[in-house]
Amino acid sequence: MPTRSELRRHPRLRYFNIPMAVLCIAGAAVVAALALGYYSLTAFAVCAAFGLVLGIPAGIWLTHRMKRLDPGWPPERLRDA
Numbered sequence: 001m002p003t004r005s006e007l008r009r010h011p012r013l014r015y016f017n018i019p020m021a022v023l024c025i026a027g028a029a030v031v032a033a034l035a036l037g038y039y040s041l042t043a044f045a046v047c048a049a050f051g052l053v054l055g056i057p058a059g060i061w062l063t064h065r066m067k068r069l070d071p072g073w074p075p076e077r078l079r080d081a
Helices: 011-037 040-070 074-080
Strands: none
Touching: 011 040
16 A cells, blocks of 8 residues: 555646545535525635635545555556656
């Protein structure tokens, strides 16, 4: 199993996963706010903050999980490249 420093060596996957997680969570929050009848700028700001607060850790966690569960991501492959 790769160590934490080996998981952080190639952050390109993280640069994709974090914005996707933030946008998905914020988008779901916006849909929920609109469905509940909140149509103000404050509602959108709260949803954006909610997406950032939950999406950044979720994106990092998702990246680590993908790298841990991928059998084609051994540390040896990183050393050969």
